[in-house]
Amino acid sequence: MNQPKPIAILAAGAVIGVTLLAGCQSPNQQKWLSFFFDGVPKPASGTATATNRTAVATGPTTVSTTVAVQPAKGPVWIEHKPYMQNDCMACHKSQFSVEMKGPMKEVCFDCHNKFLPVPKYTHQPFADGECKSCHDPHYSTNKFLLVKTAKMLCADCHDPVVAAPKSIHVPYQDGECLSCHDPHASTNKSLVLKTGKSLCFDCHDDFLAKAKYKHDPADNGDCVSCHNPHASENKSLLTKDAQKLCFDCHEEKDIAAAKGHANMGKALCLDCHDPHVGADKNLLKPAPSMAKLPPH
Numbered sequence: 552m553n554q555p556k557p558i559a560i561l562a563a564g565a566v567i568g569v570t571l572l573a574g575c576q577s578p579n580q581q582k583w584l585s586f587f588f589d590g591v592p593k594p595a596s597g598t599a600t601a602t603n604r605t606a607v608a609t610g611p612t613t614v615s616t617t618v619a620v621q622p623a624k625g626p627v628w629i630e631h632k633p634y635m636q637n638d639c640m641a642c643h644k645s646q647f648s649v650e651m652k653g654p655m656k657e658v659c660f661d662c663h664n665k666f667l668p669v670p671k672y673t674h675q676p677f678a679d680g681e682c683k684s685c686h687d688p689h690y691s692t693n694k695f696l697l698v699k700t701a702k703m704l705c706a707d708c709h710d711p712v713v714a715a716p717k718s719i720h721v722p723y724q725d726g727e728c729l730s731c732h733d734p735h736a737s738t739n740k741s742l743v744l745k746t747g748k749s750l751c752f753d754c755h756d757d758f759l760a761k762a763k764y765k766h767d768p769a770d771n772g773d774c775v776s777c778h779n780p781h782a783s784e785n786k787s788l789l790t791k792d793a794q795k796l797c798f799d800c801h802e803e804k805d806i807a808a809a810k811g812h813a814n815m816g817k818a819l820c821l822d823c824h825d826p827h828v829g830a831d832k833n834l835l836k837p838a839p840s841m842a843k844l845p846p847h
């Protein structure tokens with residue numbers, strides 16, 4: 552539908568929009584009023600008072616009354632540059648329409664072309680041009696014009712973080728999803744910022760760098776074959792109980808055949824082996840920990 556809407560309908564819409572925000576930000580109200588109804592005076596300049604306008608629709612004409620109020624102390628508004636510069640038509644169809652001048656992504660990418668070409672893996676709301684579900688196009692009190700703080704944002708659509716009985720990853724628990732994920736798109740699966748071990752070693756000491764012998768899956772950066780990056784029912788964020796985990800990749804008959812396993816009794820794999828690195832090719836833990844083995 553590309554016909555301009557009757558001005559009266561637009562005016563009513565704008566008034567509702569303005570009234571909803573009444574009391575929050577008089578400069579913004581002024582902006583909206585002067586955009587849609589030419590001739591609204593600039594808000595009182597100076598810092599001692601702010602101006603709170605109430606717009607009342609009276610048929611085809613609109614009256615705006617002015618009330619002086621103290622400036623509200625509170626969160627800092629961050630305005631989107633084109634909005635701040637009154638460049639409303641960078642996004643809107645015309646001075647008389649709140650409709651976008653084109654599909655959302657096209658409008659935004661006109662200026663934000665760093666997203667082009669769009670990487671292989673996209674976050675669904677980004678791909679669908681639902682920028683608005685995360686960003687306010689005009690202004691916000693949150694960084695990056697987010698509609699909520701980054702910590703709260705993801706839980707709008709994803710399961711909220713609940714503590715797992717055995718282990719929960721600290722950055723996940725703290726809502727720091729963005730330390731691992733890109734909110735828009737990525738060349739990596741699952742929208743991770745980096746692949747494999749480099750993602751993990753952003754925060755953890757690189758225990759592989761200096762090791763003589765390395766467990767293949769760790770060395771290959773397949774950390775998530777053993778660890779859930781978020782939370783787990785097992786200790787150490789393990790994807791399975793430690794004892795069962797080894798048999799995901801090792802054959803029971805091979806384990807049984809190994810010389811070192813002749814008399815292992817009830818000892819657990821991790822009693823003798825390190826899951827990541829070792830001083831010998833069998834990734835054996837230093838002797839003292841083997842000496843502490845339960846009798847068998």
Ligand code: HEC
Nearest residue numbers: 565568582583586631633634637638639641642643649688
């Ligand atoms: C960066 C793009 C952009 C700029 C610049 C912009 N807007 Fe918007 N505006 C939007 C988007 C996106 C929406 C939501 C549209 C939708 O839901 O389809 C919107 C909606 C609105 C609405 C409807 C109420 C609401 O908040 O949903 C009004 C009124 C409005 N804008 C006024 C303005 C005015 C006045 C200016 C200039 C001072 C302006 N806009 C500048 C993107 C922009």
Ligand code: HEC
Nearest residue numbers: 631632633641642658659661662663682686688694695696
């Ligand atoms: C007319 C050009 C223009 C259009 C169209 C535009 N933006 Fe922007 N946007 C800017 C500029 C300029 C900045 C400030 C960049 C800077 O400071 O580095 C900005 C900054 C941003 C920021 C970051 C704010 C911050 O605090 O760093 C976000 C998020 C953003 N825009 C989202 C959008 C979305 C969503 C749309 C589409 C609805 C859009 N922009 C359309 C020009 C535009």
Ligand code: HEC
Nearest residue numbers: 656659660663676677680681682684685686695701729734
């Ligand atoms: C799922 C939520 C979400 C959606 C959907 C989304 N964004 Fe963002 N966006 C974010 C978050 C979170 C940040 C802050 C990124 C950070 O901290 O690194 C951000 C940052 C930005 C920035 C500023 C930083 C930068 O990378 O340049 C721009 C511009 C931006 N988004 C534009 C858009 C546009 C355009 C769309 C729609 C096509 C969009 N975003 C959709 C969550 C979202």
Ligand code: HEC
Nearest residue numbers: 672674675676684704705707708728729732734740741742
């Ligand atoms: C507006 C709703 C919405 C918000 C907000 C949102 N997501 Fe999503 N996200 C989706 C949808 C829809 C999918 C695709 C369906 C699915 O896999 O559940 C998805 C999928 C994902 C995926 C999997 C992508 C893949 O390719 O496997 C990741 C990772 C993700 N989101 C992270 C985040 C993070 C981090 C945030 C907060 C910055 C966030 N999401 C906020 C809707 C949202």
Ligand code: HEC
Nearest residue numbers: 705709712722723726727728730731732741743775780781
């Ligand atoms: C320490 C890094 C890290 C943090 C922090 C993190 N993730 Fe992830 N996330 C990953 C990795 C790695 C994968 C891919 C797992 C795989 O391939 O098995 C993933 C996968 C996902 C997926 C897709 C698969 C699934 O489990 O549904 C979603 C959705 C997701 N993350 C959302 C989130 C949200 C929301 C947060 C914040 C509450 C978050 N992530 C925090 C690393 C992280």
Ligand code: HEC
Nearest residue numbers: 718719721722730750751753754774775778780786787788
């Ligand atoms: C943003 C920082 C960050 C990133 C990225 C990160 N971690 Fe962590 N991780 C932590 C913090 C903080 C802790 C808790 C303190 C500690 O044990 O060092 C932790 C703890 C752990 C634990 C012990 C959990 C427990 O309950 O004992 C494991 C296992 C772990 N991380 C694995 C990983 C893996 C695998 C990756 C990559 C997919 C990764 N981490 C990426 C910050 C991070």
Ligand code: HEC
Nearest residue numbers: 748751752755768769770772773774777778787793821826
């Ligand atoms: C073969 C499975 C496996 C792989 C692959 C693996 N881990 Fe582990 N990881 C474990 C086990 C098992 C533990 C628990 C060790 C224990 O309790 O003695 C552990 C413990 C940890 C811990 C907790 C710190 C500590 O020493 O208690 C961190 C951090 C960790 N792993 C990070 C990683 C990273 C990063 C990678 C990828 C480079 C990785 N792991 C690959 C099995 C694995």
Ligand code: HEC
Nearest residue numbers: 767768776793796797799800801820821824826832833834
């Ligand atoms: C994701 C698959 C995977 C998991 C899970 C796994 N391993 Fe391995 N492991 C390998 C691969 C691959 C090798 C190297 C190839 C080989 O010799 O089998 C290896 C080698 C080893 C070696 C050294 C043997 C040699 O000849 O180099 C030991 C010891 C070992 N694993 C112990 C364990 C223990 C203990 C666990 C459980 C905590 C475990 N593995 C879990 C894949 C895995």
Ligand code: HEC
Nearest residue numbers: 797801805806809810811812815818819820822823824833
């Ligand atoms: C009592 C200590 C001990 C326990 C418990 C133990 N191992 Fe070993 N493992 C050894 C020793 C010693 C060697 C090296 C001697 C050898 O070559 O047979 C070895 C060798 C291995 C090898 C490499 C040998 C081969 O087959 O090529 C793998 C893989 C392995 N162990 C996996 C496991 C798994 C999985 C478990 C748990 C089910 C486990 N180990 C429990 C002591 C132990």
